[in-house]
Amino acid sequence: MGITSRDIAREAGVSQSTVSRALRGDPRVAPDTLARIRDVAIRLDYSPNLAARSLITRRSDSVAVMVSNIRNPFYPQLLDSLYAEFTSAGFRVVLLHDRAESGIGPDPDLSRGAVDGVVFVSADLTDRLPAKLSDAGLPVVLLNRDVDDIDVDCVTSDNVAGAAQAAEALVTLGHRRIGLISGPGQSSTGRDRDRGFIEGLERAGRKLDDRFRRVSDYSHQDGYQWGMDLLGQSPRPTAIFCANDVVAFGVLDAARRLGLRVPADLSVIGFDDIAMAGWETFGLTTVRQPLDEMAKSAARMLIEQINEPGRNPRRRVFPADLVRRQTTAPPPSV
Amino acid sequence: MGITSRDIAREAGVSQSTVSRALRGDPRVAPDTLARIRDVAIRLDYSPNLAARSLITRRSDSVAVMVSNIRNPFYPQLLDSLYAEFTSAGFRVVLLHDRAESGIGPDPDLSRGAVDGVVFVSADLTDRLPAKLSDAGLPVVLLNRDVDDIDVDCVTSDNVAGAAQAAEALVTLGHRRIGLISGPGQSSTGRDRDRGFIEGLERAGRKLDDRFRRVSDYSHQDGYQWGMDLLGQSPRPTAIFCANDVVAFGVLDAARRLGLRVPADLSVIGFDDIAMAGWETFGLTTVRQPLDEMAKSAARMLIEQINEPGRNPRRRVFPADLVRRQTTAPPPSV
DNA sequence: CTGAAAGCGCTAACAA
DNA sequence: TTGTTAGCGCTTTCAG
Numbered sequence: 080m081g082i083t084s085r086d087i088a089r090e091a092g093v094s095q096s097t098v099s100r101a102l103r104g105d106p107r108v109a110p111d112t113l114a115r116i117r118d119v120a121i122r123l124d125y126s127p128n129l130a131a132r133s134l135i136t137r138r139s140d141s142v143a144v145m146v147s148n149i150r151n152p153f154y155p156q157l158l159d160s161l162y163a164e165f166t167s168a169g170f171r172v173v174l175l176h177d178r179a180e181s182g183i184g185p186d187p188d189l190s191r192g193a194v195d196g197v198v199f200v201s202a203d204l205t206d207r208l209p210a211k212l213s214d215a216g217l218p219v220v221l222l223n224r225d226v227d228d229i230d231v232d233c234v235t236s237d238n239v240a241g242a243a244q245a246a247e248a249l250v251t252l253g254h255r256r257i258g259l260i261s262g263p264g265q266s267s268t269g270r271d272r273d274r275g276f277i278e279g280l281e282r283a284g285r286k287l288d289d290r291f292r293r294v295s296d297y298s299h300q301d302g303y304q305w306g307m308d309l310l311g312q313s314p315r316p317t318a319i320f321c322a323n324d325v326v327a328f329g330v331l332d333a334a335r336r337l338g339l340r341v342p343a344d345l346s347v348i349g350f351d352d353i354a355m356a357g358w359e360t361f362g363l364t365t366v367r368q369p370l371d372e373m374a375k376s377a378a379r380m381l382i383e384q385i386n387e388p389g390r391n392p393r394r395r396v397f398p399a400d401l402v403r404r405q406t407t408a409p410p411p412s413v
Numbered sequence: 414m415g416i417t418s419r420d421i422a423r424e425a426g427v428s429q430s431t432v433s434r435a436l437r438g439d440p441r442v443a444p445d446t447l448a449r450i451r452d453v454a455i456r457l458d459y460s461p462n463l464a465a466r467s468l469i470t471r472r473s474d475s476v477a478v479m480v481s482n483i484r485n486p487f488y489p490q491l492l493d494s495l496y497a498e499f500t501s502a503g504f505r506v507v508l509l510h511d512r513a514e515s516g517i518g519p520d521p522d523l524s525r526g527a528v529d530g531v532v533f534v535s536a537d538l539t540d541r542l543p544a545k546l547s548d549a550g551l552p553v554v555l556l557n558r559d560v561d562d563i564d565v566d567c568v569t570s571d572n573v574a575g576a577a578q579a580a581e582a583l584v585t586l587g588h589r590r591i592g593l594i595s596g597p598g599q600s601s602t603g604r605d606r607d608r609g610f611i612e613g614l615e616r617a618g619r620k621l622d623d624r625f626r627r628v629s630d631y632s633h634q635d636g637y638q639w640g641m642d643l644l645g646q647s648p649r650p651t652a653i654f655c656a657n658d659v660v661a662f663g664v665l666d667a668a669r670r671l672g673l674r675v676p677a678d679l680s681v682i683g684f685d686d687i688a689m690a691g692w693e694t695f696g697l698t699t700v701r702q703p704l705d706e707m708a709k710s711a712a713r714m715l716i717e718q719i720n721e722p723g724r725n726p727r728r729r730v731f732p733a734d735l736v737r738r739q740t741t742a743p744p745p746s747v
Numbered sequence: 748c749t750g751a752a753a754g755c756g757c758t759a760a761c762a763a
Numbered sequence: 764t765t766g767t768t769a770g771c772g773c774t775t776t777c778a779g
Contacts, residue, residue, distance in 0.1 A: 081525065081526075081772090083771095083772055083773085084772070084773065085772080093749075093750085094749065094750045094751075095750090095751095095772090095773085096749080096750065096751080096752090096773095096774080096775080097748090097749060097750075099772095099773065099774060099775085100748095100749085100774090100775095103774085107748055107749090108748070108749085109748060109749085112748080112749085124549075126524040126525050127525060127772080127773070128468070128525045128526055128771085128772050128773065129464075129525055129526060129527045129773095130463075130464045130465075130467040130468040130473070130526055130771085130772080130773090131464075131468050131755090131771070131772035131773035131774085132772080132773055132774075133464040133755095133773095134462070134464040134465050134468055134754095134755045134756065134757085134771090134772085134773075134774090135754080135755050135772090135773055135774045135775075136755090136773090136774070137755085139464070141507070144508075148493075149489045149492055149493045149496070150489050150490055150493050150688065152486055152489070152689075154489070155483045155484050155486070155488070155489045156484055158483055158508075159482075159483045159484050162483070162508060162510060166510070171507055171527070172507065172508045173475070173505055173506065173507055173508070174478075174492075174496060174506045174507070174508050176496060176500070190460040191415070191460045191461060191462045191463055192415075192462055192463060192464055193463050193505070215458075299688075299692065303693070328692065328694065331693075331694055332692050332693035332694050333693070335693050335694055336693050354484065354633075355486075358633065358662065358666050359637070359665075359666035359667075359669050359670050360662065360665055360666050360669055360694060360695070361694070415756090417755095417756055417757085418756070418757065419756080419757095427765075427766085428765065428766045428767080429756090429757085429766090430757090430758080430759085430765080430766065430767080430768095431764090431765060431766075433756095433757065433758060433759090434758090434759095434764095434765090437758085441764060441765090442764075442765085443764060443765085446764080446765085461756080461757070462755085462756050462757065463757095464755085464756080464757090465755070465756035465757035465758085465771090466756080466757055466758075467757095467771095468755090468756085468757075468758090468771045468772065468773085469756090469757060469758045469759080469770080469771045470757090470758070470759095470771090471771085525772095
């Protein structure tokens with residue numbers, strides 16, 4: 080199987096190394112030699128064996144993107160932007176789910192030159208893998224998460240400020256029984272959004288009632304379940320802040336299930352502003368993260384690390400702002 | 414950078430090839446030799462260089478999954494199932510968008526041993542790439558698409574029968590002004606669902622009115638746009654069949670925008686039954702494809718092709734059945 | 748500007 | 764059961 084550079088060399092009447100040079104665009108190849116080699120290469124449908132190349136260059140020209148659950152609509156959007164950026168820089172993208180991490184020892188997919196770098200989009204703060212890989216010299220970027228105690232590149236938005244805006248908006252509308260469905264405690268976004276929301280509430284002279292507080296795993300199912308739970312209480316909250324949009328969709332579903340009107344009976348705010356949040360059916364008021372920019376920024380950071388090993392870790396924080404749509408209103412007058 | 418099998422060999426006092434054998438689980442390595450080697454390997458955090466291995470084995474242990482637009486919620490679900498199946502069989506998954514195909518010549522990511530096989534989940538019938546790759550000896554599987562004139566493995570559902578069920582259901586409910594928003598004409602699913610729907614209508618003694626017919630690219634935006642268009646006519650259709658769920662969501666959005674109640678004023682049926690279709694907010698009546706099974710089947714087919722080159726192409730068709738939810742009802746009595 | 752030669756780290760005959 | 768040897772196909776000095 081397979082045409083090699085040797086075949087091209089023989090056919091073009093040059094040495095194998097000249098073929099290699101020519102096809103890599105080395106400037107010191109004579110124009111007509113180049114032309115001849117290129118012709119033969121095209122005619123024989125040749126392209127270089129990547130394993131052989133990467134064995135010698137110590138580059139795989141591919142990067143890994145680690146997500147926790149691709150079915151969660153939050154990730155595909157990020158993944159798409161990452162993909163676009165990496166592809167246009169000549170990198171292949173390998174998909175990784177972090178369930179795989181459960182094993183001991185380094186992930187085989189990440190070790191020994193399988194990829195030139197990794198973007199982590201998963202959320203677990205307790206996860207030591209990024210630090211381990213980074214220490215081992217592999218370029219690593221954390222996207223949408225932040226970890227204080229390790230020195231790697233991070234791209235986030237201002238989760239604390241964004242969540243605080245949500246709190247203020249709710250208080251300003253007149254809500255007093257306000258619910259909170261947090262993200263996982265091991266995630267930096269979950270933690271920061273919690274803090275921001277509670278601080279925002281307190282700044283407005285309100286305190287969060289513990290009976291109105293639940294913790295989700297960022298899934299639609301958890302949003303639905305805790306939404307049903309919260310809204311089944313009496314008195315029930317008149318507003319719920321959800322640590323991400325998908326959970327907010329779950330709460331919206333619960334409200335609909337219970338026959339509550341949004342926003343007349345219940346206000347809901349999400350976080351992220353994924354594309355679906357803007358769909359007419361949801362019209363979700365949410366805190367917008369500039370996801371595409373964040374992804375592009377993360378990709379570029381990784382590429383820079385790859386091309387310039389030993390850079391100092393950088394941290395990039397984007398603004399996060401409330402966008403008002405149709406799921407927020409003053410509380411019912413009762 | 415990097416510990417090699419040589420280092421392990423020296424440390425363990427054996428030859429390099431014994432290390433290779435031991436770590437690959439070759440049975441003819443003495444138990445204590447094996448133990449010693451394994452100890453050293455773990456201590457030195459060794460794992461084999463994949464490029465070197467694949468240079469010689471002619472295997473990359475990775476497969477590509479080609480999708481057209483990962484932001485479309487249809488794909489992540491399939492991708493997740495494919496991923497699970499491939500990963501548990503020891504394959505890495507490389508993500509590919511078919512925008513990249515635009516270039517001339519074989520996709521560099523697919524050529525020369527970069528991957529051991531490809532699953533195409535994109536939909537374009539006019540695309541010659543699968544045939545070209547397959548002819549070149551690369552294992553290829555088509556998922557959710559079918560092409561008559563090329564000989565590769567296909568996994569689909571019975572799109573014709575499924576769409577016919579949708580037509581019959583609508584007619585049985587009493588609808589007479591029925592709209593159709595098709596998928597792209599170059600996609601096999603678009604073509605088959607069209608045919609099935611029209612045949613189903615005819616079998617029930619109805620004919621599709623061309624004024625109620627639009628063609629989408631399977632996106633939410635097209636669904637919204639054509640939904641607005643169709644529903645802006647007078648008289649307007651009382652039911653719309655959409656060639657996939659995402660388009661149906663767009664139509665639902667359009668209906669809501671126009672103040673129409675679903676299903677009282679308008680019935681909507683989708684196709685696929687992606688997870689979101691079952692969310693309370695949508696409650697979409699749709700034709701269910703067993704997506705997870707289809708994906709697993711496709712992955713297994715590809716793996717079999719990889720392990721057993723030169724198999725005869727197979728074609729696997731799953732049933733597709735209507736699932737009734739909240740978006741269908743008899744037409745308004747006016 | 749081009750060719751010869753070395754060798755990346757591994758697997759896989761082939762011997763012993 | 765283990766070691767020796769020969770490459771896989773490429774990139775990269777080093778000569779010329």
